Amino acid sequence: MKFLLDVLLLLPLLIVCSLESFVKLFIPKRRKSVTGEIVLITGAGHGIGRLTAYEFAKLKSKLVLWDINKVTAQASCYFLALKLQTLFYIYVHMPCTTKAFLPAMTKNNHGHIVTVASAAGHVSVPFLLAYCSSKFAAVGFHKTLTDELAALQITGVKTTCLCPNFVNTGFIKNPSTSLGPTLEPEEVVNRLMHGILTEQKMIFIPSSIAFLTTLERILPERFLAVLKRKISVKFDAVIGYKMKAQ
Incomplete structure (x- = not known):
């Protein structure tokens, strides 16, 4: 009961914050x-x-580029972190090595950690069990890290999470959904760069996904089942994922 009363006392603050957020929609944020x-x-x-690397190069950043290397050990990750600790500022993270x-x-109170997740990190998709699970974990990582930095009053280290719909990268064969056409990587990266440079916490592409994630928390389960059928997520196969023949 005390908790409910405390929440009610916060209603004036909720109104002020909501108005502030609404006004900010019409004020372009400085990049x-x-x-x-x-x-x-x-x-x-x-x-x-x-x-993303090309875009940062255009902005005259100093790039350190990594990709899969079977012989790379965890020790090399920490070695590079030690080498860069006095110069390191922006970190574009596709979950691996934040620690x-x-x-x-x-320590420098400066930086930016970007987590590339997916809309599938907020809304489950049948037959993408492993993929959705990993993306839910990525979204949870972003949210928890954001809260921990706030708890430590580390205001100079920013966080951003990218959550696009299906992207034409070849990972999923012939994806489709009523939410819109399959996204091209260039479109996603343009939105990502804008989000990083304006310090957005969560980037949904398309923006309607943010609305859907809110609906999922408040609508009845039976109605949600009908809504998901209307969204009509379809694909032929996940590349590299073998489904047992029916």
């Missing part, structure tokens, strides 16, 4: 400069990672 900043991009050899770099970033 920060990343000229000369060190940018580490994992998965930089292909897809979104590669295109190694976060201490220097918090």
Whole structure:
């Protein structure tokens, strides 16, 4: 009962914050400069990672590019973190290695950690069990890290999470949904770069996905089942994922 009363007392603050957020929708946020900043991009050899590297290069950042290497050990990750700790600023994260770099970033109170997740990290999709599970974990990582930085009053280390709909990267064969056409990587990266430079916490592409994630928390389960059928997520196969013949 006391908790409910405490929440009611917060209603005036809710109204003020809501009005503030509404006004900010009409005020373009200033994009920060990343000229000369060190940018580490994992998965930089292909897809979104590669295109993101090109965009940061255009902005005159200093790039450290990583991709899969079977002989790379965990020790090399920490070695690089040690080498960069006095210079390291922006970190584009496609979940792997935050633990190694976060201490220097918090010490300098400067940096930006970007988690590339998916809309599938908020809304489940049948027959994408492993993929959805990993993306739910990525979204949870972003949210928890954001809260921990706030609890530690580390205001200079920013966080962003990218959550697009199906992207034309070849991972899923012939995807489709009534939410819109399959996204091209270039479109996703343009939105990602804008989100990083304006320090957005969560980037949904298309924006309607944010509305759907809210609906999922408040609508009756039976209605949600009908709504998901209307959204009509379809695909032929997940590349590299063998489904047992029926």
